Amino acid sequence: MFAPRTTPWPLVALFTAGYLAPYLLPTTVGRLERGLDLSATQAGAVGSALLLSSATAGFLLASRVERTGARTLARLGLVLAAVGYGGAALTTAVPAVVAGAMVGGFGSGTTTTVAATRIAAERDPHRASTLGLLSVSALAGVVYLTVPHLPGHGLTLAAIALTALAVWPLTSRLPAGTPGPRHAEPSTSARLPHRRSGLVLAGAMLLWSLAQNALWGVSGRIGIGQAHLSEATVGVVFAVALGAGLLGVLGAGALGSRLGRALPIGGGTVVIAGCIALSASATGLGTFAAGEIAWNTVYPVVLSYLIGLAASLDPRGRWAVLVGSASSLGTAAGPLTGSVLSAQAGFPVMGTVLAAGLLLVALPMTAVALHTSGRPLLQGAVRRRGGHPAAVVAAATGTPTGSVPEVGAPEQPVVEIPLDGTPAPARRAYDTAAATRAPGAP
Template sequence: MRLTDKLPRVAPDGLPAAVLLSFLATAGLFYVNIMAALVTGLSDGLGIKPASAGLIASANVYGAAVGALAAVFLIRRIPWRVAATAALLGLIAIDLVSTRVVSVPWLTALRACHGIVGGLLVGVAFAVIARTRSPDRVFGMLLVVQFGIGGIGLWALPPLVPHYGTAILFLALAAFSLATLAMLPFLPAYPVATESGVTAAPAPIARRPLAATLAAIFLFQAGNMGLAAFIIGLGRNAGLSQDFIGPTLAAANWLGALGSILVVAMGARFGRAKPILGSIAVTLLFTAAFWRSDLAVVYVAANIGSAIVWAFTIPYLLGLAAAFDKVGRTAALGGFCSKLGLASGPLLTGLLLDRGGYPLTIGAAVLLLLLSGLAAAWPARLLDRAAPSQD
């Protein structure tokens, strides 16, 4: 008997399990939660242009999209605990190597590899989350963890880069993966099973509603991350100081967790269409408010408001994808499209900054978010009509 077999396991659908699963899903993509600190730190620490820093960050997330797509095909063939352990060890190794690389091309390639491994880990974690009784609530807890710890990273890491270089960014990522690795043995088995305990055969998937859901996830993440990755530069361009921007972003991340806490409390009690469409409408207002970032109070309100509704909306969108298949394949596909959007947003923003500046990038974000709401409306209403709401 292995030593880990003697350790106590948490209840599959309890709050401790939701927290541990949230750390597991966060570990593969934690750099997204500190994306603004990463982009600014790479630019300042390596002395490169923001577009080059954005390219490195985008390569990381594009790699994650590839890894998440691979997870769709692997989750039924490889034990999820084995895959998660191997991925966490791989992430730690790549982050440690990244501390020694200063060449932009080599660092871009290395971070793309990191993304592939991390994306595979997140895809596996999402597939396991889909096997819980209420994926929406677990995804909500995931955002609580991401925003809470991400806020610490955004507040603490940028001032450390001038003293310790870009290595401090990658060491922080490695430390988080190491902590998650220590949590892994306490999670239960989460087999693929029906209510009777018999292994389930893959059920047919409604492809067109799923496609609309995946498009909504991609557009929503691209619209939000396109601004979030450059939000420090946006504030500086508007005349705000780093001493003001840092605490603002930290507070926005911490308060943003309120949105995901609300999801944990609500679940699917009111369906998915109303929460998704209502929150995206509010997101449009807060995103448009960034046009007046020259007003400090508006910059603060826009960051806090958009963080809260982002943390509220994405768990429902990911839960919507998970609802199409309890094996976890569509949840992994949702993770793939989420990462594809998170990667494409900063890349698009970096290109638009050279052509129209921040006003154009804000307009692009508003458009992407609007299209996301339109794409999500049909599948959300369809599933609400097909199944009773959950308490």
């Protein structure tokens, strides 16, 4: 029998604490701009510095989680997030805010690295990442409904710090060390597998995330400045959009791997490009809400499949962390890119440029998804469309090694054993064509 599927709640909580900062980016940047009297470009630069620090943590720690231990690194990340974001929320000195944001960003990146590594080792990484996206979307939606009604520049930073403190008790359920791959062969565990696919995916994810967050970082300004909405109205639109994102993630979880990964990733990115162009050109509540809600519905769906694709490249989770860190680099450059593009050419032109870039980057991501979906993950694996490789299923259910033949293996002899005591006939090879003939056929 299959082992019961349990929900990895500590990983979901870590995922939420690590991803909350990027999700709250628009209101964080807007609050810093208005509360500290910064220019739009300066506030965007602070957001970029926060996310760049988060990406740096991923690159530095991708190969160190196993040696240091998941519990130790998770607690370190949560402490840095609580201290950094909390300190930035309590001061109005710009240098101190920047320093606190960068320390907190490093903590978020550390937490995300642990979560990504552990999720990649799960039996169903897509399910675990989907639950994490559900959790962070719901929490961010609550913050977007609450923050506009309260004063202060650091409310979103304080919310991230409090989330880190709330997640801390769950770290006791993490192992002291991160286990290696369940089914990986010892000869392949030391080197990164599928390097070409991993590098292409990492580069594409950098540009994909840059385009997403270039708009996300200035969405608040589009709503207030170009669509002429109040901050409270923009907050409601964001909360509804994140609620729609919950429905999208639920749909992705229910769909699972029935459509593979290539169609959701490629087709979803094309839809996102259209949503970005619509949102960036919005001049009223209708177009702004339509663009933001549609975009946030599709975005987490595509992201969940991308996370699953990265996790499938290496059971030890190294590609999941490295691709996630490359995505964080794009996320870090997003707010500044959006601020500069919008200042130089306006929001509509910025949206057109970002949409065109997404259409181009959809091609290599889809190619990686198609390439990896056609490759057996294990020696001797027989892949079923929309399901696990047969070798993985066999290993998971305790089937002895070698019971699933490799594709193209020589046919095994079949011996007929009579039950009436007569001598057994000579062995003959099993004839697949004969076995599949209809009864009575010659």
